[in-house]
Amino acid sequence: MALLSIIESLKSIDTSVLLWINSRHSDTYDTVMWNVSAKYTWVPLYVIFAWFIIQKYGKASWLPIVFTILAVVLGDQCSTHLAKNIVMRYRPSHNLTLQSQLHYINGYIGGMYGFVSSHATDTTAFALFMILLFRQKIVTVSLICWVLLVCYSRMYLGVHYPSDILGGMILGLICSSLMFWLYTVTDRKFIKKA
Numbered sequence: 001m002a003l004l005s006i007i008e009s010l011k012s013i014d015t016s017v018l019l020w021i022n023s024r025h026s027d028t029y030d031t032v033m034w035n036v037s038a039k040y041t042w043v044p045l046y047v048i049f050a051w052f053i054i055q056k057y058g059k060a061s062w063l064p065i066v067f068t069i070l071a072v073v074l075g076d077q078c079s080t081h082l083a084k085n086i087v088m089r090y091r092p093s094h095n096l097t098l099q100s101q102l103h104y105i106n107g108y109i110g111g112m113y114g115f116v117s118s119h120a121t122d123t124t125a126f127a128l129f130m131i132l133l134f135r136q137k138i139v140t141v142s143l144i145c146w147v148l149l150v151c152y153s154r155m156y157l158g159v160h161y162p163s164d165i166l167g168g169m170i171l172g173l174i175c176s177s178l179m180f181w182l183y184t185v186t187d188r189k190f191i192k193k194a
Contacts, residue, residue, distance in 0.1 A: 014161045018092055021155045025103045029156070034105050037119065037153040045146070049130055056134075063187060068129045071179035075125035075172045079118040083171065089115040093159050102158035110159035117160045120168025121175070123147045128176035 035041050053068075054061045091114035092098045099109075127143035151169070154160040 010163075014163050015092075015098065017162045018155055018158070018160075019098075019101060021152065022102050022158045025156070030105045033153040033156040034108075036149055037157055042146075042150075046126075053133070060187075064129075064133055064183060067179050067183035067186075068126065068133075070182075071125045071129045071176040072122050074179060075121040075175040076118055078175060079116045079121040079168060079171055083116045083167070084111075084113040087115045088113050089164075091159050091164075092161055104158055108157060108159070110157075114160050114164045115167055116171050117151070117154055117164045117168035119154050120147075120151045120160075120165045121172040123150045124169045124172025125176040125179075128173055129180055132176075132180045 049068075050065060053064050057064060090112065091110050093102060093104065093109035094112055094114075124147055127147045130143055131140045147169070151165045154165060155162060
């Protein structure tokens with residue numbers, strides 16, 4: 001009984017936080033958050049980091065680039081095809097008791113299921129890999145801020161609960177940690193010995 005009470009309290013907090021974030025809208029924020037959440041907005045960021053990797057690793061740069069891509073792809077596939085299809089938790093925008101209370105932008109409501117957030121998973125996976133690769137304070141702080149901004153935009157758009165975001169970030173950390181470990185093993189065994 002106590003466990004059910006705790007679960008209900010957590011669901012209530014989850015919904016309250018989402019509604020609070022989603023209700024703080026304006027035309028300016030709508031435009032900003034729509035673009036922050038868009039797929040192709042951040043392509044220049046990925047290109048910049050690819051350039052940094054090439055500058056740092058030279059001919060061996062293909063290896064960290066490949067493993068960065070693998071970290072993001074693994075996270076994306078696990079969030080999209082595994083977690084969402086197993087948990088099958090409706091997005092807030094598809095929740096019949098919530099959908100009328102939410103503010104939407106350009107009619108966007110996302111797919112049916114939202115746990116875990118693929119945006120949160122993918123950005124966290126990319127950010128952690130770069131943080132571990134470069135180990136510089138400015139990279140760490142900048143990427144953490146970027147991840148938080150993208151994650152916030154998903155709640156602002158009304159398509160994810162905070163728990164969807166948290167779950168996605170945890171999944172991204174796991175996938176990226178695994179791929180970074182495999183990267184270091186591969187680099188040590190095959191590249192540095194060559």
